[in-house]
Amino acid sequence: MNNILAFNVANPSEVALQIASRIKARRLELDLTQEGLATRAGVKFATYRRFEQTGEISLRGLLQIGFALNALSEFDALFAQRQYQSLDDVLKEQSVTRKRGKKNE
Numbered sequence: 253m254n255n256i257l258a259f260n261v262a263n264p265s266e267v268a269l270q271i272a273s274r275i276k277a278r279r280l281e282l283d284l285t286q287e288g289l290a291t292r293a294g295v296k297f298a299t300y301r302r303f304e305q306t307g308e309i310s311l312r313g314l315l316q317i318g319f320a321l322n323a324l325s326e327f328d329a330l331f332a333q334r335q336y337q338s339l340d341d342v343l344k345e346q347s348v349t350r351k352r353g354k355k356n357e
Contacts, residue, residue: 268307271314276304278321293320 279289290300293316295309300317303309309317318324334345 265307270307272304272307272309275317275321278323282321289317289320293317 279286282289284292286301286304287297290297293300293313295313295316299309299313303313303317315324315327318327336345
């Protein structure tokens with residue numbers, strides 16, 4: 253299985269629920285309780301429980317959970333690569349010469 257996230261869903265709420273489900277699966281793989289992961293992540297137990305049920309959590313809370321699960325690199329990759337509209341866009345970017353700033357004299 254590759255590490256690319258593929259979401260074939262209709263809306264953000266469904267994506268949030270899928271993320272919550274994946275985190276729950278990771279939590280169970282590590283044999284952690286909801287309370288145990290919440291404590292490790294530094295989020296309130298009720299917040300974590302609600303996240304697993306609804307997918308709703310702050311970005312900071314989600315990042316804290318990712319840190320506790322040693323998965324921050326997965327978040328770091330979000331939006332990191334440019335999305336090209338055509339092959340021409342790729343070729344154009346490759347042919348652009350990059351300019352450097354002037355050195356202070």
